[in-house]
Amino acid sequence: MIEVRVKPGVEEKIRGFFSWVYNAEILEIKGEPKPGDFVKVLDSKKKFLGYGYINPNTKIAVRLLSFEKGEEISKELIKRRILSALEYRKKLNINSNAYRLVHSEGDLLPGLIVDMYDQYAVIEITTYGMFKMKDWVLEALVEILKPKGVYQKVSDYAMNIEGFDEEERILYGTVPERIKIWEGDLEFYVDVIKGQKTGFYLDQRRARKMIRDLVKPGDVCLDAFCHTGGFALSMIKKGAKSVIAVDMSERALSLGKENAKLNGLEGIQWVEDNAFHFLRKLYREGYKFDVIVIDPPSFARTKAHVENALRGYKELCVTGLKLAKAGGYFAIYSCSFHITREHLLEVILQASRDVKKPLRIVGESFQDLDHPWILQMPNTLYLKGIYLEVLR
Ligand code: SAH
Numbered sequence: 001m002i003e004v005r006v007k008p009g010v011e012e013k014i015r016g017f018f019s020w021v022y023n024a025e026i027l028e029i030k031g032e033p034k035p036g037d038f039v040k041v042l043d044s045k046k047k048f049l050g051y052g053y054i055n056p057n058t059k060i061a062v063r064l065l066s067f068e069k070g071e072e073i074s075k076e077l078i079k080r081r082i083l084s085a086l087e088y089r090k091k092l093n094i095n096s097n098a099y100r101l102v103h104s105e106g107d108l109l110p111g112l113i114v115d116m117y118d119q120y121a122v123i124e125i126t127t128y129g130m131f132k133m134k135d136w137v138l139e140a141l142v143e144i145l146k147p148k149g150v151y152q153k154v155s156d157y158a159m160n161i162e163g164f165d166e167e168e169r170i171l172y173g174t175v176p177e178r179i180k181i182w183e184g185d186l187e188f189y190v191d192v193i194k195g196q197k198t199g200f201y202l203d204q205r206r207a208r209k210m211i212r213d214l215v216k217p218g219d220v221c222l223d224a225f226c227h228t229g230g231f232a233l234s235m236i237k238k239g240a241k242s243v244i245a246v247d248m249s250e251r252a253l254s255l256g257k258e259n260a261k262l263n264g265l266e267g268i269q270w271v272e273d274n275a276f277h278f279l280r281k282l283y284r285e286g287y288k289f290d291v292i293v294i295d296p297p298s299f300a301r302t303k304a305h306v307e308n309a310l311r312g313y314k315e316l317c318v319t320g321l322k323l324a325k326a327g328g329y330f331a332i333y334s335c336s337f338h339i340t341r342e343h344l345l346e347v348i349l350q351a352s353r354d355v356k357k358p359l360r361i362v363g364e365s366f367q368d369l370d371h372p373w374i375l376q377m378p379n380t381l382y383l384k385g386i387y388l389e390v391l392r
Contacts (some may be wrong), residue, residue, distance in 0.1 A: 001072075002031035002039045004054065004062055011043035014050060014064070017376040019105055021052070021062035029056075035163060036132035038073045052110075053129025057163055063110035063129060078133060079140040081109050086144065092369050098181040098190070099370045100202050101145075106372035106380045112137060115198040117179045117190050119148040122198040123171070126158035131166065138171055149173035151192050157301065168193070178255075180262075184209070186233055188259050194251065201230055203367040203383050204295065207333065208234045210365050210387060211293055214329045215240050219290035222246075222282070222323065224275045224316070229256035229268065231293045236265045240291070246271040246278045276312070279319040288325045298336040306338050310347055313339070317351035321359075324390040329362070333385040341384045348386060363387035 005028045006014070006021055014021070027044055031037075033054045039062055041049040051072050052064035065073055065081070085107040089099055101121070102114035111127030114137075121141050125131050141150060150172040159165060178189045183205060190199040208230055215221060217239030223232040226245035233256075235243050245268050247253055253270045260268050271278060275296070294316050299309035317332060324330050334344055341364070352359050366373065367383035374380045 002029065002033045002037055002054065003042055004029050004033075004039045005042045005044060005046065006049070008044040011047075011049055014041065014043075014067075017067060017374075019050075019052070019064040019108070019110060019377060020060045021064075023056075023059055023061040026061060035128040038129075053127075053132070055128045055162060058128075058161060063105070063127060065108055065110065073133075075136040075139065078109070078136045079143070081107060082114075082137075082140050082144055085109070085114075088372070089370050094205075094368075094370060096181065096183040096205065098183065098200060098202055101370075103371045103380070105377050106374055113198065114141065115200075115202060116145070116147075117181050117192060117199065120175055120179050120192065121145060121147045121150045122153055122192050123150060124153045124155060124198060125166065126155055126162070128162045128164050131162070131164045142172055147173065149175035151175045153192075153198055186237060186259075187262050188228065188230070188233075189255055189262065191228075191251070191255055195255070196227070196249070196252065201227060201295075203335070203371050204230055204333070205368040205370075207231075207295075207331070207365045207368075207385050210363055210385075211235065211291065211331060212238045214331075214362070214387065215291050217241075220288070221291045222287075222289045222293065224279060224292070224294045224320070225296045226256060226270075227252045227295075229259050229270075231295065232256065232268050233259060233263060233265060235291065235293075236260070236267050237263070241267060243268045244271060244282070244287075244289075245269065246273055246275050248272060248274055276315060276319075279316070279323065283319055283322050287323060288328075289323055290325055290328045292320050292324055292328070292330045294320050294330075294332045295335075296333070298334075298339075300336045300338040303338055306343070309336065309339055310343060313344065313347045314351055317348050318354050321351055321355045321357055321390060324357075326390065326392045328390050329387060330359075330390055331363075331385055331387045333383065335383045337379050337382045339384075341386070344384060344386050348388065358391040360389040360391060361386065362389050 111130030192199040232245040
């Protein structure tokens with residue numbers, strides 16, 4: 001097996017269960033690695049650190065799957081990892097038949113996402129190493145879950161960086177155009193094949209519950225970047241009088257409308273528009289809301305985009321806070337690792353000065369627990385939400 005020796009000092013991080021080795025941290029490679037090859041990682045004195053796979057063409061050169069001597073990468077290891085991922089989800093007692101089964105580094109399966117929608121699995125592979133193990137992953141999933149179908153989604157962004165090529169397609173069984181899932185007392189259609197990400201924002205499950213706790217019967221609410229209506233439906237179900245739900249994806253909105261029908265819920269006005277423009281328009285027209293949710297897409301995929309992203313957030317906060325009634329609530333999320341909780345708090349603080357409204361923090365949320373967040377791997381925490389009461 002190819003051996004990768006890391007520079008002195010790097011071993012400490014890896015012994016502390018940090019599972020990446022950056023290219024710049026490599027001292028020496030024994031062998032000529034091709035993308036996806038399995039490697040043994042050693043410290044500078046050639047002591048064992050772990051097993052992983054390599055991509056010599058990317059900044060993150062090695063991703064580890066094991067820190068145990070003798071636990072080499074094999075189909076059995078992949079299967080064991082998926083089994084233990086499943087065991088963990090079972091312990092969570094998730095109140096839904098849709099959940100994330102594998103969350104990449106969070107489950108020691110770097111480069112692999114598996115979402116379960118009822119009896120269908122949706123996988124997304126984001127690294128060359130995992131791409132080479134795809135057959136093992138598929139066999140293990142079929143053996144463990146006996147799904148009716150497995151669908152593969154792809155990320156052009158990841159494939160570009162890693163240098164592999166895959167297509168979106170059914171890998172096993174059959175997959176319907178729409179899968180019906182339930183979460184608590186709501187049902188949703190999920191468009192796995194043509195929808196965004198793997199089809200549904202499972203990571204906001206806990207946030208949907210927290211928003212429900214803030215809504216009172218009769219409230220007038222706003223769901224900005226609503227996608228297929230996860231928050232909007234939760235608000236109406238709690239008794240909100242009306243919700244304005246805006247998104248620029250016509251496809252997401254039309255599924256949102258069907259989701260409302262599916263649950264027999266009325267009172268949501270679906271608007272296809274750019275949320276930035278639309279929020280300003282609402283303000284100009286004098287609208288005010290009891291509860292406002294702002295859940296934008298990732299504006300900062302890399303560090304280089306942070307500044308621009310923060311400008312976007314600032315604008316959303318300023319307009320959003322202006323739209324809030326005194327005593328109303330305002331929630332905002334970042335799903336980018338690079339826009340941290342501290343960034344969000346700072347931007348909200350700046351916005352509150354601009355609009356001269358005192359704010360009380362009434363809650364915070366993170367991605368739900370089926371998207372595990374490993375203390376030693378800070379990048380596994382990507383979704384943050386801040387909930388505020390607008391005091392005047
Ligand atoms: N709140 C949603 C998830 C939001 S994901 C849920 O819980 O299901 C981000 C959404 O923002 C996507 O649906 C995308 O279509 C939409 N979007 C991206 N840019 C936008 C823009 N400028 N204006 C309106 N919607 C936008």
